[in-house]
Amino acid sequence: MMVVSILGCGWLGKPLAVSLVKKGFYVKGSTTSTEKLNELNQLNISPFLIDISLDINIVEFLKTDVLIIAITHKNIEDFTRLIAKIEKSPVKKVIFISTTSVYPSLNKVMTEESETMDTPHKQIEDLLRNNVNFKTTVIRFAGLFGGDRHPANWFKNxxxxxxxxxxxxxxHLDDCIQIIHKIIEKDCFGELFNACSNHHPTRREFYTYAKVKKGFSVPVFKKETEVQWKKISSDKIQRVLRYKFIHDDLLSI
Incomplete structure (x- = not known):
């Protein structure tokens, strides 16, 4: 039975863990909250209390075939210490959940080869991808929605x-989960992928639709003369993984 360890069982990590358990994987999941340990256990996820800002023993957690890092933590020193522990572990395959916010808004389509900003996420990506002790696939997810994250609830009052x-x-969360499944299934490690719906409505269209659909009033927009934008291309992930997006019409959420 393949073992997968998920560092960070939050908005993405927990439903991902549940889906992997259903597929027959043995899943280890971490949380920083003691209250959530029993919840993970009830979901047949082997629970671990891990905060990477604390220098604790995670040897057992790192006895795994695939390590998925799905935490919002961005402290470089803490990640450097975590990577040193991964180096001493049996881990040979890592998936790091990053973000398309590493790309600046240059009014053009951004691919995996496009220029990036020197953000904490990018620095952590480099630390992991440049390590020769294990192979890391970085997924740069676009804006996340689904589950309890609905765009209508953003930009309140x-x-x-x-x-x-x-x-x-x-x-969408569903696509995030299925993309990770595909990477594990196809043993696609040592890669860098953008992951974003192919549909790019304007912010006015998208947020107006989301708010009105949920019964809220039409949102208020800033009056700006200079337009700044980027469109994230997911062509590579669709080509390499033969992936078809589940939610590819953002005006039908």
């Missing part, structure tokens, strides 16, 4: 939404 004529880059 009349807060003005910037760049109404720019474009949205979003991906």
């Amino acid at each position: 009349g807060k003005e939404i910037p760049q109404p004529n720019g474009f949205v880059n979003m991906i």
Whole structure:
């Protein structure tokens, strides 16, 4: 039985763990909250209390075939210490959940070869991808929605939404989970992927639709003369993994 360890059983990590258990994997899952340990256990996920900012023993957690890092933590020193522990473990395959926010808004389509900003996420990507002790696949997810994350709940209390004529880059939770399944299934490690719906409505279209659909009033947009945008291309992930997006119409959420 293949073992998968998920560092961070939150919005993405927990439903991902549940889906892997259903597929027959033995799943180890971590949380920073003692209250959630029993919840993970009840979902047939072997629970671990792990906070990478604390220098604790995670030897047992790292006895795994695939390590998925799905935490929002961005401290470089803590990741350097974590990587040193991975180096001493049996781990040979890593999936790191990153973000398309590493790309600047240059009014063009951004691929995996496009220029990036020197953000903490990019620095962590480099630390993992440049390590010769294991192979890391980095997934740069676009804006995340699904589950308890609904775009209608963003920009509350009349807060003005910037760049109404720019474009949205979003991906649904279901697609996030299935893409990770595909990477494990196809043993596709040592790669860098953008993951984003092919549909890029304007921010005005998208947030107006989301708010009205949920019964909220029409949102307020900033009046901006200079338009700044980017469109994230997922061509590579669709080609390499032969992946077809489940939610590829963002105006039908």
